[in-house]
Amino acid sequence: xxxxxxxxxxxxxxxxxxxxxxxxxxxxxxxxxxxxxxxxxxxxxxxxxxxxxxxxxxxxxxxxxxxxxxxxxxxxxxxxxxxxxxxxxxxxxxxxxxxxxxxxxxxxxxxxxxxxxxxxxxxxxxxxxxxxxxxxxxxxxxxxxxxxxxxxxxxxxxxxxxxxxxxxxxxxxxxxxxxxxxxxxxxxxxxxxxxxxxxxxxxxxxxxxxxxxxxxxxxxxxxxxxxxxxxxxxxxxxxxxxxxxxxxxxxxxxxxxxxxxxxxxxxxxxxxxxxxxxxxxxxxxxxxxxxxxxxxxxxxxxxxxxxxxxxxxxxxxxxxxxxxxxxxxxxxxxxxxxxxxxxxxxxxxxxxxxxxxxxxxxxxxxxxxxxxxxxxxxxxxxxxxxxxxxxxxxxxxxxxxxxxxxxxxxxxxxxxxxxxxxxxxxxxxxxxxxxxxxxxxxxxxxxxxxxxxxxxxxxxxxxxxxxxxxxxxxxxxxxxxxxxxxxxx
Numbered sequence: 001x002x003x004x005x006x007x008x009x010x011x012x013x014x015x016x017x018x019x020x021x022x023x024x025x026x027x028x029x030x031x032x033x034x035x036x037x038x039x040x041x042x043x044x045x046x047x048x049x050x051x052x053x054x055x056x057x058x059x060x061x062x063x064x065x066x067x068x069x070x071x072x073x074x075x076x077x078x079x080x081x082x083x084x085x086x087x088x089x090x091x092x093x094x095x096x097x098x099x100x101x102x103x104x105x106x107x108x109x110x111x112x113x114x115x116x117x118x119x120x121x122x123x124x125x126x127x128x129x130x131x132x133x134x135x136x137x138x139x140x141x142x143x144x145x146x147x148x149x150x151x152x153x154x155x156x157x158x159x160x161x162x163x164x165x166x167x168x169x170x171x172x173x174x175x176x177x178x179x180x181x182x183x184x185x186x187x188x189x190x191x192x193x194x195x196x197x198x199x200x201x202x203x204x205x206x207x208x209x210x211x212x213x214x215x216x217x218x219x220x221x222x223x224x225x226x227x228x229x230x231x232x233x234x235x236x237x238x239x240x241x242x243x244x245x246x247x248x249x250x251x252x253x254x255x256x257x258x259x260x261x262x263x264x265x266x267x268x269x270x271x272x273x274x275x276x277x278x279x280x281x282x283x284x285x286x287x288x289x290x291x292x293x294x295x296x297x298x299x300x301x302x303x304x305x306x307x308x309x310x311x312x313x314x315x316x317x318x319x320x321x322x323x324x325x326x327x328x329x330x331x332x333x334x335x336x337x338x339x340x341x342x343x344x345x346x347x348x349x350x351x352x353x354x355x356x357x358x359x360x361x362x363x364x365x366x367x368x369x370x371x372x373x374x375x376x377x378x379x380x381x382x383x384x385x386x387x388x389x390x391x392x393x394x395x396x397x398x399x400x401x402x403x404x405x406x407x408x409x410x411x412x413x414x415x416x417x418x419x420x421x422x423x424x425x426x427x428x429x430x431x432x433x434x435x436x437x438x439x440x441x442x443x444x445x446x447x448x449x450x451x452x453x454x455x456x457x458x459x460x461x462x463x464x465x466x467x468x469x470x471x472x473x474x475x476x477x478x479x480x481x482x483x484x485x486x487x488x489x
Contacts (some may be wrong), residue, residue, distance in 0.1 A: 095391045095423050102440040103386055103427050105448040116451045118219075119173035120160050121207075128203040132180035135190020145184030149360045150223040151270035153181045155433040156244065157221070159443050163436060174454045175242070176209055176218045182231070183224045197232045204237055206484040212471060214460025215241035219450070222247070223270070225356025228258035237488055240460075242453065244446065246358045248380025259380065265449045266382040268431040268442050269360040275340065275367045276432040283340035285369035288414055288421075293346040295373065295409055297323040298339060299354070299361060306352040306375055309401040320406050322346060344368035347417055348409050350375060353398070366428040369421045373409070375401060383430060383445045392424040462487070 123129045134140045146154040157179040160166055167173050180200075185191050191199065204210055210218050219242045220228070227247045228234040235258075243264040248257065259266070274282035297310045314323035322342065326332055334342060343349060349365035353376035362379075365372045374395040381389055389395075396405055429440035436443065464472050471479040 095388050095426065103383075103430060103445075105386055105445075109385075110448055110452050114165065114447055114451055116165055116174045116447065116454055117167040117172055118160060118163065118165050118175045118177055118450075119167055119170050120157070120177045121179060123179065126203050126206050128199045128206075129179065131191060131199050132182055132185065132196070132203065134181075135185050135188065136195065137190065140181070140185050140188050140190045142181065142184075144188070145181050147272070148184065149270055150183045152223040152244070152246070152267060152433065153183060153221045155270065156267075156443070156446070159433065159435065163443075165447060170209055173209075174217065175450060176207075178203070178218055178220050180220070183222070183226070186230060193230065193232060196230055200231045201233060201237065201488070202485075204488055205486055208479065208482040208484070208486065211473075211482065211486050211488065212460065212463055212479060213240075213458035214463070215239075216460070217455065217458060218242065219244060221245070221267075222258070223267075225354065225358065227356075234258060242450070246382075247356050248358065248378065261380070263453070265446060266380045266384075267446060268382050268433075269358065269363050270433065271360065271363050271367060271431055272336065274336075275364065276434075281367065282337060283344055283368060285367075286344050288347060288418060291345050291347055291370075293322045294320040294406065295348040295350050296321065296342065296346040296370075297350040297352065298326065298334060298342055299352075299359070300326050300328060302355065304352070304354065306398050306401055307354075310350060310352060310375075313402065313406070317403070317406055320410070321350075323350075340364070340368060344370065346370055347414075348373050348394070352376060352401075353379070363431045366424050366431060369425065371417055371420050371424070373405075382442075383449070385449075386445070387427055387430075392420055392427065 121129060123133055130138060134142070142154055145151060157177070160177055170176070182191070182196050186193065186196060204215075207218075215238055220238065222228045222230065222243055222245045224230075225247050227245050228238060228243055231238065240263070243258065243260075244267045245259060245264065246267055246269045248259045248261075248266055272282070297307070297314070299307060301307045301311055310321070310323045311325050314321040322345070324332070326334060343361075343364065347370060349361065349368075349370040349372050351359055351362045351365070351372050351374045353359065357376050357378040357380070359376070362372050362374065372393045374393055375398050377398050379395075381387075394409075396408075429438075430442055430445050432438075432441050433443060434441040438444075462473060464474070464476075466472060473479075473482060
């Protein structure tokens with residue numbers, strides 16, 4: 001079979017100008033016509049007739065039609081899904097898994113229901129726990145710690161004490177929770193960093209189960225930008241333990257990050273209870289049409305480059321960006337009510353990094369319903385196995401703070417902003433530290449992420465076992481006879 005070269009050129013032109021099926025028919029008919037100008041082709045003695053050629057053409061067209069139909073099938077399926085999104089550029093992706101209208105965790109890797117057991121160390125059980133919770137003099141007011149932006153260290157402890165997943169039997173526990181309020185204790189001068197370090201080492205040496213697993217099944221809350229660095233020897237003693245922390249990066253001034261993406265869990269910061277409670281919140285969101293600013297940044301500069309750039313940008317574009325040069329004390333300080341009233345007055349809330357990569361303002365923005373614009377390159381966000389953050393936030397390079405940012409935000413139609421806010425409304429319950437009776441909360445998310453880390457078997461460099469399953473130490477002393485203080489793994 002031969003095809004005229006001019007006809008090939010015509011097909012190439014057609015393929016860039018006409019629908020593919022029409023081109024295929026034209027090409028095939030042209031091929032048939034050219035057949036009659038060439039010699040007959042024989043295959044195993046059977047002549048290739050016009051009937052064969054037409055049949056082959058119909059087969060090609062049918063195959064192309066089925067392929068096209070198959071290509072469009074997944075899109076149709078996604079459009080019928082409860083969880084489909086509304087932005088046409090992302091119609092094949094889901095914001096999150098939902099169950100009964102609330103975000104839920106996928107069965108793959110997590111299981112169909114929560115079934116873990118957590119042992120919570122009692123403050124009177126281990127010498128040294130009380131100083132880590134109330135200071136060496138025992139006078140730190142925990143209620144102050146509870147309400148601050150680092151209140152997760154207290155809230156998670158209290159919620160676990162009343163949790164249905166709490167066990168009082170160490171031998172059946174999947175995890176061991178170590179209560180400590182070291183961020184608050186240090187801020188209120190209850191312990192110095194050196195004293196915190198010494199006290200932690202003393203506490204760990206009294207925990208046989210910590211030594212048994214090398215700390216792999218022990219949970220610690222580090223609620224601030226310092227992460228585990230408050231315990232200066234964490235690299236030696238806690239490098240295998242599970243950290244609950246909002247902070248994913250401290251390489252800026254600590255030279256290393258204590259967060260490890262495979263063993264640790266990023267948790268939401270502690271938004272003030274008056275904004276997260278059910279019913280009338282301290283401040284309600286404003287309709288988009290009544291907001292006075294395109295964007296805002298409401299935080300202290302602290303001498304940080306990105307924040308200073310935003311304050312300067314607001315001076316250049318005062319009608320678009322609200323970013324006052326706030327201070328720690330009046331008169332250049334926004335108090336709680338005033339702060340949230342300003343925060344809700346823009347379509348976009350700009351979230352530059354502070355002394356560390358995370359900032360509480362990210363979570364607060366969901367409760368006044370402005371779209372968070374993250375300007376913190378190293379930030380880590382909670383529950384990434386469930387939430388697609390591209391649908392509820394924007395992340396902008398910290399190296400490109402300037403008029404281009406405002407031009408970009410101004411180009412986004414209001415209907416797109418409304419859609420992002422609506423999707424953010426679906427997941428903001430995961431930022432609330434509420435009791436387990438609530439169908440959606442930060443604790444639900446944390447428990448699901450912990451369940452994924454449950455191990456049947458525990459070991460460390462100082463743990464050994466015998467043929468009958470008995471756990472022993474280097475001196476072949478059985479586990480139930482280990483006595484504190486013990487050398488740490």
